[in-house]
Amino acid sequence: MPKKKASADLPSRDDILAFIAQNPGSAGKREISKHFKITGANRIALKRILKELAADGLVQGSRKALIRPGDLPTVFVANINARNTDGEFLAVPHEWNDEDGPAPKVVILPNRRKGTEKITAGLGDRVLLRLADQDAGPEANFAARIIRRLDKNSGNVIAILRIHPETKAAWLEPVDRKQDPVDVNPMDLNEAKDGDLVRAQIGATGRYKTKIAKITERIGSMNSEKAISEIALYTHNIPTVFPDRVIAEAESAGETKLGKREDWRSIPLITIDPADAKDHDDAVYAQIDDDPENLGGVVVYVAIADVAAYVTPGSAMDREAVLRGNSVYFPDRVIPMLPERISNDLCSLREKEERPAMGVRMVFGSDGRKRKHSFHRVLMRSAAKLSYQQAQRAIEGQTDEKTETLLDGVLRPLWEAYAVLKKGRDKRAPLELNIPERKIKLKADGTVDQIFVPERLDAHKLIEEFMIQANVCAAETLEDRRVPLLYRIHDASTPEKLQNLRDFLSTLAIKVPHQGGLRASVFNNILDRVKDTANEPMVNEVVLRSQAQAEYHPDNIGHFGLNLRRYAHFTSPIRRYADLIVHRALITALGLGKDGLPFGYEEQLEQVAGEISAAERRAMTAERETIDRLIALWLCDQIGAQFRGRIAGVTKSGLFVRLDDTGADGFIPASTLGKDYYAYEESAHALIGRATGETYQLGDAVEVKLAEAAPYAGSLRFEMESKGKHRSEALGKVATPHRSKRSHRGDKPLGLRKSKSRKKR
Template structure:
C-alpha cells in the first residue's frame, strides 16, 4: 500500500482556505500566505503530484472560484480584512448595509453586501454611522456559511452624509428660480429655490445649497442658496465641484493651522552637516513644493571602477509633523495632495508644504538622505541613510537643466554644468543599463497638460515633451524608494509598501484573444512578465496597431495601491518597493520616513508602535484617498474641457476610438484629449454588432468596422459641462488609419488614466 497521500479535492482546498481565514480571525491576525507551496505542504503533495495540484489550482482560478494575489490564493469575492465602504441603505430589519467603494466587478463579480454590526453598548466616543457615510470597516465572515453577505464593524467614519449640495442656478422667469444638481446621480432633475433664498445668485452661477423641506405644487425639493461659487466657466469653480462631490477636505482646521504656525525647523543638532554638498532640485517650472534634491559624483573607491555615488535628499517632514498631532491627524484624513490645473489642495498647510518642508534654494533645511553606491553597470551595490541639514544650491526646471546638458546653459546652470549636472547625467546613463536589464513595463501613453488663461479658462492643451531630465529624476527616485524598502526589511521593521499586482488570468485571456485578431499569438497559459509585455509593444512600434495595443495592455493591468503586505510591484518589476520621496504630498512616504528613523535609530520622532492590522488600516485609507484624488482630478479635466468646447457644437474634430461597448464608441480627440461618446444607434443606417474579442463594432450589412484605436472624424453634437460629457457623431461613417511607420498618429496618442504601472516623479500618483 502506498504511503503517498491522495491528491486533495477542490472542495478540500477551498475548506483549507476557509480554515486559514477563520483561524486568523480567532487569533486576531491576518491570514497566513496560502500559495501553491503552502497548500502542497498542508496535504503532503510531493513529486510529480505537484504538477497535478498546480493544474487544479489553475482550474479553480479559471472557474473564478479563487483569485490569486501574487502567491496568495483566496476564495473569489473574499474581501480584505479592512476596507473602505459606503453605507447605502437599511435592510428590512433596519440594519445598515454597505458596499465596498472600489470593487472591481469585472474581476470579482457583483459587490458583496456588508451588514454593519453596531455594538449593543457602544463605547463612549465610538463612531455612530448612518446612510450616506463613507466608512472604514473591519470585516468578519458571516456566521452562516450560506449567507451572501459579510459582517463589518465601523472603525472610523471617513465622511458624513451632508445636507450641502452643489448645483447651477437658473432664473426660470414665471416659475421662479431653480437649481440643477451638478451630480447627475441625484434623483431630482431640479430643485426649487425657497422665497428669499436665492442668496443673490445670478443665472448660470455655481451655488451651494441646503434643503429646507419639500415644496408644494410641482413637489420640488426646496433649497436655500448658502454660497455663490462663481460661474461654471472658470477652473476654480469646476475644481470646486470635484472637491465638494468627492468630499475632499479643502480647508484646514484652525488647530491644524495654529500648530503649523508654531512649528520650528530643527537645526544641526543630531544631524550630519551636508550644507556644502551641491545638491540641486529639478522640478516643473511652476512647482512650489520641492520634495527632493540630487547630487552625483564618480566613485573613487578601488573596488568600484566606473561607478558613482548618488545622493538623494528628501525633505524631513517627520521632524515637522509629529505622530498624533493635529497636523498628523489631518494629513492622514487627506492622504495626499490633490492637483488641479490651476492649483493644489495640499496634504499639509503651506507653512509646511511650501516653506519649512520644502527644499528651497540657499536655505538650510532638514532632510533624510540616502547615499546610493552604483556600479558602472548602474546596479545599486549598497546604500546608507543619513539625517542631515542641507542647503539646495539651485532650483532648476526640467527644461532648464536639459538645455544646459544640450549645450545651452543659462546664468544659473553655467556654473553648475561641469561640477554638478554632467556627473548627474553620467550616473543616470549608467542606470539606464540596469533599468533595461530589469525590464519594467514600458507603456507609451504620454500625459496631457491644460494651460489656462489669466481668467482661469482653458487656453490650450499640450503634451509636454519627455526629457532625459524627467527620466533622471524618476530613476533616482525609484532607486531611493527601493533602498528604503530594503533597509526597513533588513531591520524587520513593518512598513507600508507600494504594490502593484500582476494581471489576472481573466484579463490575460482577454488580452490574448485580442492580440490574436492582429496576428500576435501568445502561448496558452503563458505567464506574462513586464519583459513579455514590452516585447509585444516593441512588435507593434510604429505600426497602425501601436496606439491600440498600448491602450489594451494598459487596461489589462491592475491598479497600484498601498499595503502592509508586500506582493511586489509588477509594473516596475521590483520585488520590494516603498514610497519614500514625497512626504510633503503623500502620507505613505511620511510613514516610511518615520519607520526609517525608528529602525535606523536616527531620532526620537520615529514611527510609534503599530500592529500589522493598524498599518493595514492606514494603507487602506490612503489608497482610498489616492483613488478619490485621481477621480477628482480626472473629472475636473473632463468638465473643464467640456466647458471649453461647449461653444464649438457642430465643429469637426479628428480623434481616436478609446473604448468600444455594446452601447457605442468612446472617442478621444487629438486636439484636446477630450473624451466623448457616440451612441451605437447613430453609427449608420444599419445594425452594428459588438465583437468583444476584436474590441470592435461591425456593420452587419456593409461590414464597416469601428475598432479600438482607429482614427475617426467626428462632429460635436452636444456638450454637457456639468457632467464633463461630450456627444459626437461620426462624419462619413468610416474609420481611417495613419500610414504605417510615418508617425502621423503620434500627436493623437490617448491620454492614460493616472498611471499605476510606473512610478513617475510628477503630480500624478502611480
Template sequence: MARRGRPDRDRPGLTRELVLRFIAENPSRSSKRDIAKAFDVKSEDRLLLKDILADLQAEGVIEGGRKRFNRPGALPDVLVLEIRSRDEDGGLLALPVGWDEAERGERPRLPVRQDRGSVAGIGDRILARIEDDEASGTRFARVIRVLEQRKSFELGVFRAMPGGGGRVEPVERRQLEFMIRPGDDKDARDGDLVEVEAAPRSRAGLPIGRVVTVLGSIKGEKAISTIALHAHGIPHIFPEGVLLEAEEAAAATMADREDWRDLPLVTIDPADAKDHDDAVHARPDEDPANPGGVVVTVAIADVALYVRPGSKLDAEARLRGNSVYFPDRVVPMLPERISNDLCSLRNGVDRPALAVRMVFAANGEKRRHDFHRIMMRSHARLSYEDAQGAIDGVPGRVEPQILEEVLRPLWKAYGLLAAARDRRQPLDLDLPEKKIKLDVTGRVEKVIVPERLDAHRLIEEFMIQANVAAAETLEAKRQALIYRAHDAPSLAKLESLRDFLRTLDISLERSGSVRPSHFNGILRQVKASEHESLVNEVVLRSQSQANYSAENIGHFGLNLLRYAHFTSPIRRYADLIVHRALITALSLGEGGLSRADEESLEVTAEEISRAERRAMAAERETVDRLIAHHLADRIGDSFDGRVAGVTKAGLFVALPAFGADGFVPISSLGAEYFHYDEVGHSLIGERSGRGYRLGDQVEVRLVEAIPLAGSMRFEMLSEPRQLPAFTGSHHKSRMRRPGRPGRPKNVGAKVRRKR
C-alpha cells in the same frame, strides 16, 4: 405630586434637586442602582428614592426605565447621526437624524471619534454610541459603523425665481433637479454653486430641497475644480487648529543630524514648481574595488520632523491622503507653512532632510546603500529644461561650475542606471501625458504635451532607486511598512488580452510566465504601425491597479521585488509613514513610527489607496468639465479624434488636441445592425463587416456639450473600415434592438440606427 406618608422624602442628603443634578451630570450612569450608590442609600431609604423617581417621572421631569434615567430630550445610548461639518481642529461634527426640534429643542452637534478601522467623512450617515469624555465633561459620538456614504447632499447651480426660492440644476446627468422654497435658499444668488439636502419626496412635481452650503459663483475661476472637490468629498480647507500648529512649528536644529551642507545637492523640478522636496547629487566612486562606479545621493525633505503622530497636522494629512492637482489649483496635503517653507529645499537655505547614499557598479547594479538624517543646503534650483539645455550645450542656462561639478556627474550616473533599467525591462508603455494651460479667467487656453527629456528620466530613475532602497532597508530591519504594490494582471484579463492579440496574429506567453518584458516585446512589434495606439491602450487596460499595501506583492510594472514610496512625503502620506519607519528602524531621532501607526498600517494603506483613487477621479472629471466648457461654443465643429473606448452603447472618442473625450451613441453610427465584439474591442456592421475599433483615428462633429456634467456628444463623420468578421462566439456580447424592451439579450443581437 408628593406621596402621603412620606413627609421627609426631601430631607437633606436625598432631595429631588440633587437627584436631578446627578442624572443631568451623569447621563451614562444614572440607573437606580447608580443613584443609590452615589448617595449611599441604605435599606431604609430605598422607598424614598423610589418615590422621588416615580414623582419625577409622573411630572415628566425625567424619562427612562430599568437601565437608566434621562432628562427629556437627552440622547439615547446609540443613534443614527449625519456628519455635517468639521470643528476648528479638523474634527468631524455630527447631528442626530430625525430629531424633532419642536419637541426636543435644538439638535446637538456632537464631536465624532472613530477607530482606525472606520473611515467616516462629511456627508456620511453613521450608527454611533454616545459616550462621555471624562476629562472635558462633554459628550461625543463613537462610530460603530458607516450606514450610508455621502448620499445626503446633491451639488448643483442655484437659479433664483421671482418671489424667492428657486431651483437647483444638477451638475451631473444622473442627479435630480430640486425646487427650493423661499427661506430655504440660505441667501444663495442666481448662479451660485450650492449643496442641497433633499426633503421627503412628494408624489408629484420636482423634489423639494434645502440649500445646505453656498460654495460660490459658478462663474468663479475655480468653480470647476470646486465641483470635483465637493462631489468627491475631498478636504480642501485647513482647519484653524491645523494651520496654527503649522505656524508654530520651529525651524530644525542640528540635533540628531549629520552636517551635509557642503555637499552640492541640487533640486531639478518643473519650472513652475512652488515646493522642492527632493535633491540629488552624484560623483565617481573612489573605491578601487568599484572601478567606473558612482555614488548617488538622494535627499528628501524631513517632513516627519514637523508632522508627528497624534498631532492635528498628522490627522489632517492622513485624512487627505495625498495632494490633489487640478489645472487651476493644487489642494495640498500639508499647509504651505510646511510644504512651501520649512520642508521646501530652497536654494542656499539650511533644510532638514533624510538622505540615502547609493553606490552603483559600472554596470548600473547597486552594490550597497545607507540612510542618514542630515542638514543640507541646496546649491542650485534648476528646472528640467535648464538642466537639459546645459547638458545639450545651450549657453547661459546653468552656471559653469554647477554644469561641470554637478550636472555632468549626474548624467554619467544616469547612463549607468539607465543601462541597468533596460536590462531589468520594466513595462514600457508609450502614453504621453497632456497638460492644460489656463488663461487668467480660468478658461482653457491650450493643451500641450510636454517634451519628455532625459532630465525627467534621470530624476525618475534616481527616485525609483531611492524607493527600492527604503523598502530593502526596512525589510532587513524587520520593520513594518507600507509598500507601493502593483500585482500582475489577472488571469481573466490576460486571457482577454491573449484573445485580442490573436486577432492581430500576435502571441502572448501563458498566464503563469508573463513578465513585463513580454508586453514590451509586443509593443515593439507594433511600433510605428497602424496598431501601435490600439495595442498600447489594450495592454494598459489589462494591467492591475497599483495601490498601497502592508503586504509585499512586488511591483509588476517596474519589475521590482520590493518597492515603497519614500521620495514625496510633502504630498503623499504613504511616504511620510516610510520616513517614520526609517527613523524608528535606524534610530535616527524623534518623529518615528508610533505604536498606533504600526498597529493600523493595513487600515492606513486602504485609506490612502482610496484617497488616491478619489483624487484621480476628481482630476479626470475636472479636465472633462474644463474641456466641455471650452468647446461649448463650438457646436457643429469637426475634430480629429481617436476611439478610446468601445461599449455596447457606443464609442468613446478622445480628442488628442484637448485631452478629453465624448460619446458617439451606437444608434447614430450607420443604417445597419452593429455587433459589439468584446474581444476585438470593436463595433462591426452585420451586412458590411465594416465598423470601428479601439484606437482608430476618426473625425467627429460636436453636437452637444454640457460643461457642468463634463460630457460631450459627437456624431461620427469618418466612414467605417473593414474589420475581422464577427464570429458570434461567447466572447461577443450583444446589443438589444432599440424599441424592443422585452427582447432577451441573446448572442448576436443587433442595433439599428435611429432615423
C-alpha cells in the same frame, strides 16, 4: 461530485476553495498549510495546486491573501445605500468588477466591543469596513463592521442655480446626476444669479415636508476654473480647509538646527521640478565613484524633505494628513496634505536655505547594478532650483546664467550617473507604456488657454529613476531590519485579463505565451512590435487595461510594472502619507531619533493602507474629472465642429473617441452609428455591422462631430463622420459577430460616458 484528495496529506481543490471562501482576504499559502496540516514536500504540491486554481480563474490575489473572484477582501471601502427590513444599513463595495456578477450586499453590524468608539454613519456615506465572521441574514451576502467613515452626508449640495426669466422661479440643477432638482426660495438666493455655481443647504418645509434649498454660498460663475474644481472637491468629499488646531500647530513649528544630524550642506544638491512647482521635496547630486574597485561606477545622493521632524504621530497635523491621504492637484491650485507652513516653507527644499532631510547615498557599479546604500538624517542646503526644461536645455548646450555655473560640476555628473543607472533599468526591463498625458494651461481668468501633451525629457527620466532607486533602498533596508512598512505593490494581471489580451492580440497576428503569468518584458516585446505603426496607440491602451492597479499594503507581493521585488514610497512625504510612514519606519529601524513609528503601529498598517489607497483613487478621479469638465467647458461653444481622433474604447453600447489635438474623450452611442445593427466583438475590440460588415475598431483614426457638451458633468457626445472599414479590411482576423435578437436602434438614448484614467505607479 467533489474531487478526491490528491494524497492522504493534501486537500482537494474543492476543500481549498471552501477554506478560501470562509476566510476571504486572510487565507494565504501559510494559513492553508496550517489549517490542513501540510508539511514537507507537500508544500510544493500545494503551491502547484494554488497556481492551477489561479490559472483557472478560481482564485486571485497575492500568495498571502487569496480570495475567490466575486469575494471581498478583509478590509474594503463601501457605500451605504439602503436598509434591510430590520433597519440595519446595507452597503455595496465602492469598487466592483461587473464581470464578477452583481455587487454583493453587506450588512453593517454595530461595534459592540467595550471601549470602541461609536462611529455614526448614514445613507450615502462612504465607509471603510472590515468583514465579520457572522451571519449576514437573508438580505445580504456578507457582514462587516465600520472601521472609519470616509464621507459625510451633511445635506449640503453644490449645484447650478437656474432662474426662470419670466416667472423668476428658482431651482437647483445638481452637478451630481444622481440627485434631483430642488426648488429654491427666491428670498434665499444670497445674491446668486442665474447660472451661478452655488453651495446650498437642503431642508424640508410645509405639511408634506417638501424639499427646498437655501443658498449658503455663491461660488461663482460656471465659466471659472474655480467653479469647475469645486465640483470635484464637493463630489468626492475632499477636505479643503485645515482645522484651526492644525493651522496653530503648523504655525508654531520652528526651523530645525543641525544638532545630531549629519552635515550635508557642502554637497551641491539641486532640485529639478516642474517650472510652476510650489514645494520641493527631493534634491539630487551625483559623482563618479573614486573607489578603485568600482571603476566606471557612480555615487548618487538623494535628499528628501524630513517631514517626520515636524509631523509627529498622533498630532493634529498627523491626524489630518492621514485623513487626506495625499495632496490633490488641479490645473490652478493644489489641495495640500499638509498646511502651507510645512509643505511650502519648513519642509520645502528651497534654494540656498538650510533644511532637514532624510538622505540616501547609493553606489552603483558600471553595469548599473546597485552595490550598496546607506540612509542618513541630515541638514542640507539646496544649491539651486531648476525646472526640467532648464536642466535639459543646459545639457543640450543652451545654458543660462544659473545653469552655466552648474554645468560641469553638477549637471553633467548627474547625466553621467543616469547613463549608468539606465543600464540597470534596461536590464530590469520595467513595463514601458507609451500613453501621452494631457496638461492644461490656464489664462489669468481661470479659463483654458491651451491643452497640450508635454514632451518627455531625459531630465524627467533621470529624476524618476533616481527616485525609484531611493524607494527600493527604503524597502530593502526596512525589510532587512524587520521593521513593518507600507509597500507599494502592483500585482500581475489576472488570468481573465491576460486571456482577453491574448484574444485581442490574436486579431493582430501577435501571439502571447499561454503558460503561467507574463513578465513585464513580454509586454514590452509586444509594444516594440507595434511601435511607430497605426496599431501603437490601440495596443498600448489594451495592454494598460490588462494591468492591475498599484496600491499600498503591509504585505509585499512586489511591483509588477517596475519589475521590482521590493518597492516602497519614500520620496514624497510632503504630498503622500505613505512616504511619511516609511520615513518614520527608517527612523525607528536605524535609531535616527525618537519621532519614528509608535509602538504597536504595525497593527494599524492594514487599515491605514486601505484608507490612503482609497484616498489616492479619490484624488486621481477628482483630478481627471476636473480636466474633463474644463475641456467640455472649453468646447461647449463649438457644437457642430468636426475633429480628428482615434477610437479609444469599444463597448457594446458604443465607441469612446479621443481627440488628437486636445486629448478630450467623448462617447458615440452605437444607436447613432448608422442604419445597420452593430454587434460587439469583444476579442477584436470592435463593433461590426451585421448586414454591411462595416467595422469600427479600437485604435481606428476617425473624424467626428461634436453633438453635445455638458461642462459640469465633464461629458462630450460625438457623432461619427467617418465610414467604418469593411470586415475584410479591418486589422487582423476580426471574427464574424454572432447574430442578436436585439438592435441598438431600439435602445434608449445613452448618457454621456467618461474614460478611465491611467493607473499610477
